[in-house]
Amino acid sequence: METGPTVFVHELPDAATAAVGAWMRIGSAHESVDLAGVTHLLEHLLLRRCGDRTPEGIAQLTDSLGGAVDAFTTREVCAVTAHVPAERFDEAFELVLDAVFRPRLLPDEVELERRVVAAEFDLIQDSPGEMAAEKALAACWGDHPLARPVLGRREVVERLEASDLERYHNAHFTPANLLVVAVGPVVKGEIAKRLGLDSVSGGRAEPLVPPRWSPGVLVEERDGLEQLYANLVLPGLRADDPDIFTLGVLHQLLGGGASSRLFRELRDRLGLVYDVGSSIYAAAVAGVLEVTFSAPARQTEACWDAVFRVLGEVAAGRITDDEVELARRALASGVVLGAEGIDALMEAHAGELLAHGRPFDGALTRRRLDEVTPERVRSLADRVIRIDAVAGAVCGPEAALRLPAGLSQRVA
Numbered sequence: 001m002e003t004g005p006t007v008f009v010h011e012l013p014d015a016a017t018a019a020v021g022a023w024m025r026i027g028s029a030h031e032s033v034d035l036a037g038v039t040h041l042l043e044h045l046l047l048r049r050c051g052d053r054t055p056e057g058i059a060q061l062t063d064s065l066g067g068a069v070d071a072f073t074t075r076e077v078c079a080v081t082a083h084v085p086a087e088r089f090d091e092a093f094e095l096v097l098d099a100v101f102r103p104r105l106l107p108d109e110v111e112l113e114r115r116v117v118a119a120e121f122d123l124i125q126d127s128p129g130e131m132a133a134e135k136a137l138a139a140c141w142g143d144h145p146l147a148r149p150v151l152g153r154r155e156v157v158e159r160l161e162a163s164d165l166e167r168y169h170n171a172h173f174t175p176a177n178l179l180v181v182a183v184g185p186v187v188k189g190e191i192a193k194r195l196g197l198d199s200v201s202g203g204r205a206e207p208l209v210p211p212r213w214s215p216g217v218l219v220e221e222r223d224g225l226e227q228l229y230a231n232l233v234l235p236g237l238r239a240d241d242p243d244i245f246t247l248g249v250l251h252q253l254l255g256g257g258a259s260s261r262l263f264r265e266l267r268d269r270l271g272l273v274y275d276v277g278s279s280i281y282a283a284a285v286a287g288v289l290e291v292t293f294s295a296p297a298r299q300t301e302a303c304w305d306a307v308f309r310v311l312g313e314v315a316a317g318r319i320t321d322d323e324v325e326l327a328r329r330a331l332a333s334g335v336v337l338g339a340e341g342i343d344a345l346m347e348a349h350a351g352e353l354l355a356h357g358r359p360f361d362g363a364l365t366r367r368r369l370d371e372v373t374p375e376r377v378r379s380l381a382d383r384v385i386r387i388d389a390v391a392g393a394v395c396g397p398e399a400a401l402r403l404p405a406g407l408s409q410r411v412a
Contacts, residue, residue: 005175007195008349008359009188012342018089018184019346021081022100023354025177028152029075029145029283030205035160035168037117037152040073042165044113045105046080047071051098055109058095065092068343071099073150076283077354078173083343086185093182093194100173105162114157121154128222128229128395129294136231136290137281139218139410140391144211146283177205179353183346210238210285216408218393219401228300228396232307234384236280236287239355245368246376247280247289247384252327253377254278254314255291259326261310262291270306272299284355289384297400304404308387315385317378324374335365 028039047062047069048055062069068083069092080099082092124130134149141147151157175195182191213235237247255262255278266276276293291311295303339348339362348360390407403409 005178005180005195006353007180007188007192008182008353009186009191010181010183010345010349010359011186011188012183013185015184015342016086017083017342018086018092018182018186019081019083019343020089020093020096020180020182020186021079021346021350022096023077023079023179023181023350024100024173025077025179025354026172026205027074027076027078028148028150029208030172031145031148031152033153035152035156035164036148037154037157038160038165038168039078040151041110041113041117041157041160042103042105042169043071043073043078044116045109045165046099046103047095048109048113049104049106050095051102051104053095053098061091061095064088065095069095075146075148075150079350081343081346083346089182089184089186093191097195100178103169105165105169107162110160110162110165114160117151117157118154120151121157124149124151128220128225128227129231129292131220132229132231132393132395133292135218135220135393136233136391137288139216139393140213140233140235140288141211141286142214145208146211146286172205179350181346181350181353183342183349208283208285213389213391215389215391216410217391217403218410219403220393220395220411221398221401222395223397225297225395225397225400227294227296228303228394228400229294230292230392230394232291232390232392233288234291234386234391235389236289236384237282238285238287239282240284241282241287243376243380244282245365246372246380247282247287248331249324249327249369249372250314250377250381250384251278251280251289252330253319253323254289254310256327257330259330261314261323262293262307265310266293266303266306270302272303272306276307282355295400297397300396300400301402301404308404311385311387314381315387317382319374319378319381321374324372324377328369328372332366332369335362335369 084092137147352360
């Protein structure tokens with residue numbers, strides 16, 4: 001991940017809308033344990049009161065701009081973005097800058113947003129699928145910061161004060177950590193001038209160290225559930241790994257769509273589940289390949305058998321050339337669709353700049369996909385899909401919690 005202030009503008013003079021976002025290269029994984037949750041709580045307040053704007057004024061401006069103003073936190077970044085009619089760009093840009101650089105953190109409003117975040121904690125706690133997903137990374141990466149939930153720790157958030165948030169903001173929401181991306185009928189020189197980045201201040205986020213991998217599945221029993229919710233993880237790749245596109249193809253044919261192995265086997269052929277699939281999480285220093293499913297308690301044994309049968313076949317290289325070609329075509333189509341629209345193009349540029357230090361280039365991405373051969377996919381499958389390395393988390397009723405032989409079990 002690059003550091004230092006970065007401004008990228010994709011000029012589209014005839015566009016009717018414009019999008020702009022400010023990404024801070026600081027996320028939940030950069031927090032110390034005693035501040036776990038500070039970035040997310042701060043994010044909640046960025047668009048509440050900033051500059052000389054009141055909460056009512058921000059709400060009215062956001063609605064008048066079309067409602068497409070957002071703030072979000074991930075493990076590696078915190079961002080504020082806006083997608084607006086082109087003629088309203090200046091107003092949106094000023095709001096984004098006020099939010100990231102000039103929030104006003106009043107004690108009573110910190111307390112209000114703390115209650116909102118408490119409700120988020122409760123929502124995740126009440127969702128067995130969310131809990132399985134949250135604990136899967138803790139299962140494989142232990143107490144590494146990347147394994148920590150973006151919301152942080154409830155007990156930490158409950159004691160954070162406005163002064164804590166202000167100190168954290170002053171230390172980390174600085175030009176040194178800034179990425180600005182704008183798309184539409186805007187000019188880069190004007191953006192840079194308005195930012196005034198002649199001098200760079202503030203410290204940069206410390207780079208993360210790679211986590212160590214631990215196999216084993218965390219098990220949480222919940223009475224009253226009718227389904228088992230499973231989130232399995234295998235060692236994946238970091239975001240800048242040369243084989244990341246190959247992993248994308250492998251994920252797509254494994255569980256990424258309606259023609260994938262897992263979907264066809266567990267849903268279309270056996271009718272065991274409603275929901276099954278795979279996904280990729282790739283951070284700057286590590287990543288995982290995820291397999292998720294939810295199954296009725298009475299059918300969990302058959303589901304486990306089917307999942308591990310599919311994983312075993314793919315790991316053994318029983319992947320056809322046609323499957324690879326279909327997966328590549330699906331991903332190439334997704335590249336086109338995923339960058340369709342001004343706001344999507346902004347997000348695509350930001351993602352590439354954060355991960356690789358270069359803007360999004362659809363043609364380059366498609367060329368990289370074209371370079372993925374069946375042999376490379378089979379070789380990566382042999383390296384990544386190792387049953388002895390499976391980690392993850394499951395949540396469900398007692399009757400559904402018997403894991404298949406070969407999976408080590410830990411209590412969540």
